[in-house]
Amino acid sequence: MNATIIDGKSFAEQTLAQTRAEAQALSAAGWAPRLVSISVGDVAAAELYVRNQQKRAEAAGVGFEARNYPASISLEQLQGVLAGLNADPRINGIIIQRPLPAHIPVKALQKAVHPLKDVEGMHPASIGNIVYNDLELGPCTAVAAVEILKSLPLQMEGLNVCVIGHSEIVGKPIAFLMMGLGATVTVCHHMTRQVAVHSRAADAVFVAVGKPGLVHGDMLKPGAALIDIGINRVDGRTVGDADFDSCAEVAGWITPVPGGVGPVTVSILMKNAVRATRLQMEHYQAAFAAAV
Incomplete structure (x- = not known):
């Protein structure tokens, strides 16, 4: 195995610690x-x-x-x-x-x-704001996947990225988030011809389709980052959309399933909850501030 396994649980704990500090400050207020x-x-x-x-x-x-x-x-x-x-x-x-x-x-x-209480980031306004690179309350899974990639020693500007899957709440938001960071993005879906041609050219691959074993090691560029967002049940086990063993032989970094994107998604949900609280506090303060 060549790939570095990304520890989503550790990443999530760091996010929760930061969120807890802000939650305590809001509670005090x-x-x-x-x-x-x-x-x-x-x-x-x-x-x-x-x-x-x-x-x-x-x-x-x-x-x-x-x-x-x-x-x-x-x-x-x-x-x-x-x-x-x-x-x-x-x-x-x-x-x-x-x-x-x-x-x-x-x-x-x-x-x-x-929209101010949309902590899942799934209201049409929340999804639409991503086009303008407004990430106050982004869709949790998409934001989690991108935050994991941002934590790696990769230059986001000019990075070649392949997103496999184009759902409204994961694939498409990831594409816009990565474009907002300056990456060059290719989006593949069920009508894409020769997905492997696109994935092999990418420095980072996101996969979120819901099809176990969809991505194999021979579909990756050596040293690429693979962010597996899929969650599937196979023979009583939870697995992702990537064939972990073959991909880990080629990738530079890989998220496991479980223990990868999942824990980070929940930590982003809590981060959104605290952000939403702050936004509502500011909204009420502005709406009901006493005239001077």
């Missing part, structure tokens, strides 16, 4: 960060994520409340719940857990969360 998690119906699929988020929130000094609503709740009722949370200054961030029942479109709920 009367603005204790607080998150509300919204799940609908059977929570078994999301239960592990909620527990992990609560644990990380406690480590970051962020209050956390999990709310579950019956599967029979209507979209209009849930939008009403979100409107109440949007208007409550004691709540600083809202997380929509997935999966949702078929009659509840996730995009409709994401649009219903106020």
